Amino acid sequence: MQATVELVAEHGYEATTLADIAHRAGSARGLISYYFPGKRQLLQSAVHRLMHRTLEAALSREPRTRDGQELMARAIDAILGLAADKPVVMRAHMAHILQAEGFVQCPEQQRLAGLLRDTVVAYGSEDADSDYPMLRALLMGAVFAVLMPGAPMPLPRLRAELFRRYGLAWERGVPPGGEPPGGTSQAIVLQWPEDAK
Incomplete structure (x- = not known):
């Protein structure tokens, strides 16, 4: 899986073959074909692994915390950070999710999914079964917006929107530096929308 992420990042999805991946992985x-029916399934599993490991590291880094708002901020920053750090890999992943075969x-x-759901619970959700899919959808939308060829949205702007949505102070998580768009670092406290319950 690591070889898949590395090679797709270096050469793109189309130029990476299963033989290349096998060679890199030794x-x-x-x-590889025994465990994965094709390159698409391997890529999606590899990216999900990259995402869950990145998210797990962000949620458990020092100083460790059980503060739901800090955990939500770390989760948002971890996923947006992958879009910024691994754009070729994440773009290929998103493209495959949108194909007819869909989500692997x-x-x-x-x-x-378990880590994101636990984050929603720690944040204080009373209905994680509804609130987790909303968080997942918002993160996927933000990643798509960062990666849009020819019309990407700035990551700080997307982060600010997500932080406003969840009532998080800009300083939480791993801020990209400077003031948030709009010039204020004050959090806007939001409650879970009534229609989401």
Whole structure:
């Protein structure tokens, strides 16, 4: 999975072959095909693994906390950070999700989902089954907006919108530096919308 992420980042999805991945990983191509029916499934599992490991590291970094607002800020920053740090990989991932075959459900994706759901619970959600899919959708939309070829939105602006949505102070998580768009670092406190409950 690591070899897949590395090679797609270096050469793009189309130029990366299963043989290239096997060679980089020091594995037999047949072994990869045994576990993954194709390159698309391998990429999605690899990216879900990258996302859940990145998110897990962000949520558990020092200083450790159980503060739901800080955990939500770290989660948002971790996912937006991947869009900024690995644009080629994340663009390929998003493109495959939007294809007819859609979303690949795999153990890596389930780990990512568990971490995001736990974050929503720590944040104070009374209905995590509704609020988790909303967080996932908002993060996917923000990642898509960062990666839009020819018309990307600035990451700080998207971060500010997500932080406003969840009532988070700009200083939480890992701020990109400077003042938030609009010039204020004051949090706007929002409650879960009534229609989302």
